[in-house]
Amino acid sequence: MPDFPIRRITLQIEEIHHDFGLAPASPRLLGAVMAVVKNPYAGRYEPDLESAMEDLKPLGRLLTDKLIAALGGREGIDAYGKGAMVGEGGEAEHAALWHAPGGYTMRERLGESRAIVPSCMKVAPMGGSLDIPLGHINAAYVRGHFDSITVSVPDAPRAGEIVFALAMGKGGRIHSRMGGLLLKDVKGEDGCR
Numbered sequence: 001m002p003d004f005p006i007r008r009i010t011l012q013i014e015e016i017h018h019d020f021g022l023a024p025a026s027p028r029l030l031g032a033v034m035a036v037v038k039n040p041y042a043g044r045y046e047p048d049l050e051s052a053m054e055d056l057k058p059l060g061r062l063l064t065d066k067l068i069a070a071l072g073g074r075e076g077i078d079a080y081g082k083g084a085m086v087g088e089g090g091e092a093e094h095a096a097l098w099h100a101p102g103g104y105t106m107r108e109r110l111g112e113s114r115a116i117v118p119s120c121m122k123v124a125p126m127g128g129s130l131d132i133p134l135g136h137i138n139a140a141y142v143r144g145h146f147d148s149i150t151v152s153v154p155d156a157p158r159a160g161e162i163v164f165a166l167a168m169g170k171g172g173r174i175h176s177r178m179g180g181l182l183l184k185d186v187k188g189e190d191g192c193r
Contacts, residue, residue: 002040002052004059007161010034010153011070019174029076029170032132032151033067034163035059042089042160049093053100056164060098060105063166068109071168078183079145079169080106082117083132085124087157095121098164106166113137114191124163127154132167138188143180144172 012034015027037059041049068074082102084095103117118133129152136142149167157163172183187193 002055004037004040004056004162006059007036007038008153008156009036009063009066011066012149012151013070014149016174021175024174028174029071030134030149030167031067031071031169032149032165032167033063033070034151034153034165035063036153036156036161036163039086039090039094039160039162041094042087049097052097056097056101057105059164060101060166061109063164064105064109067166067168071170074110076170077110077168078137078171079134079147080110080113080117080137081119081132081134081148081167082106083120083130083151083165083167085122085128085130085157085163087124087126087161088159090123090160090162092121092123094162102164102166106168110137112188114188115140116191124157126156126158127152128157130163130165132165134167134169136186138191139181139186140192141181142172142183142186143178144176144183145169147173
């Protein structure tokens with residue numbers, strides 16, 4: 001059973017009040033939470049990584065709950081994404097450990113959420129940034145929710161660390177006008193439409 005001790009947790013909240021055009025009735029909220037943890041696989045090749053995803057589920061729940069609270073509660077959260085950065089001595093596959101614990105715990109806590117959780121991962125230097133893709137939680141084809149949030153932790157990932165991140169949003173891009181599936185037409189049956 002691998003150990004992923006937490007060194008720090010960082011929260012980032014953005015309120016988007018304007019993006020040219022008229023200001024919306026209320027700001028759009030985007031948020032991200034990042035946990036900097038020890039990478040128990042740094043510096044070596046481990047053939048069996050999949051079992052560690054189960055060990056990361058409590059971290060997924062902790063981060064999900066923190067982010068939902070920071071965004072003012074579950075009501076209105078309709079976008080999500082996840083990502084991870086691995087420091088020196090690690091490999092991209094160590095970031096991939098976050099797919100199930102990050103994605104499934106958000107879906108569990110947010111209730112009905114059928115769309116795949118957009119994701120990104122990379123090996124990065126200390127202070128590296130990650131552009132976490134966002135998508136609608138029930139309908140991947142809602143173009144107005146195609147977006148991203150850029151995150152970084154100034155002193156992470158250090159050698160032998162991983163930064164696991166979750167992101168959520170309330171509302172689509174301000175002044176979205178690229179057509180496609182509109183929110184009023186979402187059926188939420190297949191995760192696409």
